[in-house]
Amino acid sequence: MIGYTMVGTNDLQRAVKFYDPLMAEMGLDQCYRDHLSSSWGRKGDDTFPLFFVGHPFDGGPATVGNGVMTAFRFDDNAALVDRLYALAIKNGGGDEGEPGFRPQYGEGFYAAYVRDLDGNKLAFVCYDAKPAVEE
Structure with a gap:
């Protein structure tokens, strides 16, 4: 259903340095890059x-919308959610909610x-995570 998602940036080089390691951890390739935007997905x-990050088409500054968020979904991989969160924070991202179960959204969420770095909100989610088994 979704062809692409784009978030704005005021500094493309800085944004690419933030997103490249996240996308690599997700197994995504950089598919396109020019002086205005960069995208990741599966080449070919x-x-x-x-997923694109880029300067707004109208040439104005990038702004953040209240209530706007891009969520990246993974099947039964809470460990990947943890790694992505840690990587984003390490690379200067802001904390909006540490990794954990959100039972209000469903069992296994x-x-x-x-x-x-521009204030765009991201979520890393899996819908069917299993609680860690204590020994």
């Missing part, structure tokens, strides 16, 4: 949704929330 797969 035009059916896979792309595990998520972490961050802001990128």
Whole structure:
């Protein structure tokens, strides 16, 4: 259903330095880059949704919308959610909610929330995470 998502930046080089390691950890390729934007997805797969970061088309400054968020979903992989959250924070992202279960959204809903360097909100989620088994 989604072809691509784009978030704005006022500093593309800085944004790419933030997103490149996150996208690599997710197994995504950088598919496109010019002086205005960069995208990640699966090279050669035009059916896979792309994630773009770029300067606004109208030439104005990038602004953040209240209530706007991009969520990246993973199947049963809470450890990946943890790694992505830690990587985002390490690279200057802002904490919007540490990794953990969110039972109010459903059994097995595990998520972490961050802001990128321009203030765009991101979520890393899995819907069917299993609680760690204590020995």
